[in-house]
Amino acid sequence: MNATETSSSLSKPAEPDTAPPPSAATPQSSTKKNAATSTEANVKAPTPAPVVGVASTTALSARLAEYMSPGDLKLIKEAYRFSDEKHLGQVRKSGEPYISHPIAVAEICAEWKLDVQAIMAALLHDVMEDQDVKKEELIERFGAPVATLVDGLSKLEKIEFQSQIEAQAENFRKMLLAMARDVRVILVKLADRLHNMRTLGVMRSEKKRRISRETMDVYVPIAHRLGLNNIYRELQDLAFSHLYPMRYRTLSKAVKAARGNRREVVSKILEAVKNSLKEAGLNAEVYGREKTLYGIYRKMQDKHLSFSQVLDIYGFRIVVENFRESYYALGTLHALYKPMPGKFKDYIAIPKTNGYQSLHTTLIGPYGTPVEFQIRTQEMHRVAESGVAAHWLYKDAEGSLTDLQQRTHAWLQSLLDIQKQTGDSAEFLEHVKIDLFPDSVYVFTPKSKIIALPRGATALDFAYNIHTDIGNQAIATRINHEPVPLRSELKNGDIIEIITSPGSRPTPNWLTYVRTGKARSAIRHYLRTINLNESTELGKQLLAQALVAVNLNPELPGTLVDKLLNESTAKEMDEIYTDIGIGKRMATLVARHILDLVEDDSPFPFQQFGDKQNYKREPVIIYGSEGLSVQLAPCCMPIPGDNIIGQLKRDQGLVVHTDDCEHAKRMHFKEPDRWIDVTWGEELNRSFDTRIIVTVNNERGALARIAAGIGESEANISHVNMEDGDANDMTNIHFTIQVEDRGHLAKIMRSIKHLSGVIRVVRV
Incomplete structure (x- = not known):
């Protein structure tokens, strides 16, 4: 997979380049061949390819x-000869022979001392995509x-996707799943991306x-997740x-100027630290x-500071030299300069x-300047x-794995778990991006095992991290040891215990407060499965x-259905209906696609309606008993009798x-295409939650009187919360009550208003 979209045939311009490193050149013989055959290959290079001689691959x-054996x-x-032959005549945007790019990628991989198969894959990584070389060959x-490594690095064949975003997401999914099976795929890919970014100027x-x-x-x-900090910073x-x-x-420019201004302070600190140690x-x-x-x-950006701050x-x-000296050096530094409270991390x-x-x-250095120190051993x-390139993800002779290998292996395995539960490539990429956030929080199981989760993760994320079934239940x-809600955000050092019940099941509301990709994909998978019909x-x-x-006409003829299915990833119409129902596809876009198919086939393949202006578009009828495929928004809590609108949310x-x-x-302004007309049905055999605020005098028995009044109006209280009283000796009581419709709510509010001590009643 080539980040800068290399040509898929010799008639297209190739990858960018500016000034390649000495190792990124190509043998003289290849260069001469490229010059001789460029006309035949119909490549018009911006400038003649440089001739750099046999020394090009010396580095x-x-x-x-x-570290390699002669064999x-x-x-x-x-592998180099094969790649050079296949890329013959292909040049980069800068006019460099294309083979310079695979050589540069191979050299970056060699810096990490990757094995022979990875180096060969680096040299061959574009031959399948650009030169139509088959995996079998x-x-x-x-x-x-x-061949498997090269295949994992190659983009998908030219499949017809709904959008560029979908195509890109599918390519990432292919690469990440190949990486989950063999981490060398992503190491070579990162080397490929690094060289492309270095040569992006043209x-x-x-x-x-x-x-x-x-x-x-x-x-x-x-790169950060795999611990490749040099690559992470440069990219x-x-x-x-x-x-x-x-x-x-x-x-x-500002940093260069600051170097001169702060040189004296830096030199003074450096000398003092060296002497103390x-x-x-x-x-x-x-x-x-x-x-950086x-x-x-x-x-x-994050702290709203100017450069000088x-x-x-x-x-x-x-x-x-060793583990113990790290802490000894820390004590020496703290004796030299005062540490800043809360700025120590082990x-x-x-x-x-x-x-x-x-x-x-972080210590307070001379002139009151905060200075950060990092202390570590050579290893x-x-x-x-x-990072992971320093500790290969392969078992040694004794079959053991280091801690880093085990953690990386667990993360790679989680990619496969997410893939199994994910509906499409865009969703998969969304989940993976969530798990790639670098900040982490470290918590403990009741048996003192350390679990790392993204910052902002909740107790429910922890449950899904342990096992999907524990999360679902x-x-x-x-x-x-204190009971708290599942939505509670975790902090470093927390000890977490999850309580489960076989009858518990995920709800769409859970998606609003989980943070990890694994939890999100598991919840969405369950909701999709349970609410299919x-x-x-x-x-x-x-x-x-x-x-x-x-x-x-909504009654589509069989020929048109077959045509629609042939142009989509769905096997039957029910899949398309389900995707629309969960918000994964837009009904308006599918309808327009069908209209295009109609026009391609014949002007009037089946009966159309007359003038669209004369047809009244019927709204979707809501009964409140549709289950999880229709949800009443918690922000406004609509009840029968309210004027309502509907939003199609992805997977909800x-x-x-x-x-x-x-x-x-606000949401309608951002995504107007995702809104449809809806209306309440005639027969509604259920209660609906709504919120009211009752302002009362702070006097004995006020809450009891209001609760009794709500009960007498045949309504149920599902939640109540009281604010602290103000200077006027009044307080607000927040109720969530269950009502039948607006008429029922109006009756309840009238009965409350007549109670002693009640000042006003409003619906939220």
């Missing part, structure tokens, strides 16, 4: 020779493992922004420079490090989810920079309405609001 060869090097040379020449501004946004949204978080800064070039240049008998490496430009930009642009890293005792280990502390430093939780019927009704709106079906709901008005 890659030298790096591979450090492995022979296999890699064979790769299996025959290089073996199944290499692309159009619009394309640079699109590729940079994709990098920031997906590849940067993946971040490269994407930032293309997304916001003016901001990047401005910050770059030496006096303590510690043999340590001490060096300064600078915050994107890191500075994010801090300014970002004081920790510079920090220091201390690398010691990632050695509790490592980050990507395996990162260090002690972090921790190696893992911090190379959760009814309550205890945090630090209801969603199908709703979808059928919505599509019929949309067809009528474009002057088509139809959500009904009152027509004066402020939240609904």
